[in-house]
Amino acid sequence: MEFKSLKNIESSFKQIRLFSIIFLGLCAVITSYSVWSSYSFAEAQRQRIYVLDGGKSLMLALSQDLSQNRPVEAKEHVKRFHELFFTLSPDKDAIESNIKRALFLSDKSAFNYYSDLSEKGYYNRIVSGNINQAIQVDSIICNFDTYPYKIITYARQMIIRESNVTERSLITRCKLLNSVRSENNPQGFSIEAFEILENKDLKVINR
Numbered sequence: 001m002e003f004k005s006l007k008n009i010e011s012s013f014k015q016i017r018l019f020s021i022i023f024l025g026l027c028a029v030i031t032s033y034s035v036w037s038s039y040s041f042a043e044a045q046r047q048r049i050y051v052l053d054g055g056k057s058l059m060l061a062l063s064q065d066l067s068q069n070r071p072v073e074a075k076e077h078v079k080r081f082h083e084l085f086f087t088l089s090p091d092k093d094a095i096e097s098n099i100k101r102a103l104f105l106s107d108k109s110a111f112n113y114y115s116d117l118s119e120k121g122y123y124n125r126i127v128s129g130n131i132n133q134a135i136q137v138d139s140i141i142c143n144f145d146t147y148p149y150k151i152i153t154y155a156r157q158m159i160i161r162e163s164n165v166t167e168r169s170l171i172t173r174c175k176l177l178n179s180v181r182s183e184n185n186p187q188g189f190s191i192e193a194f195e196i197l198e199n200k201d202l203k204v205i206n207r
Helices: 002-046 066-086 092-103 108-119 122-128
Strands: 048-053 057-062 132-143 149-160 164-178 189-206
Touching: 066 092, 066 108, 066 132, 066 149, 066 164, 066 189, 092 108, 092 122, 108 122, 108 189, 149 189
Parallel strands: none
Antiparallel strands: 048 057, 132 149, 149 164, 164 189
């Protein structure tokens, strides 16, 4: 009887030890999961920014890594420059306003091109001839493998006169440098070494 009791005690001790090990293992798993969940929740909350709109309404904004959006911003910067620089109307003040805004997005190379056209009387002919000029950007090819980033833009230029509309093929090349973001340069890029590779008539449509 005494031997059997000792055997039962030893068996019970093994069971208690096994249950203790299992219990401690479960506690470790639950603790690890709780810590991981808390960290994930805190990280998700850090991605949320709450913006107070005029002290009235609370809006939710999500933050993200700026580098993920740079290719999109680069294309938007180049597109905006071309729209401002090549969209002209028979109004001297409107032309100067567009060119001024475009020059905030570029370096002296674009200004030199503008000065050259001004000396040749291009903008005066736009005003005196009551000509509108519009541009449609078809595609922008960006190479982000090297810095400064190399950009080629393919666009169509429409010269709108009272008698006809001339469609031109416009291809430009430039480089993009990272710059400081500002109200005049929201994407934070600067165009350098701007040049026109092609600007030729495709067709003329009589009106």
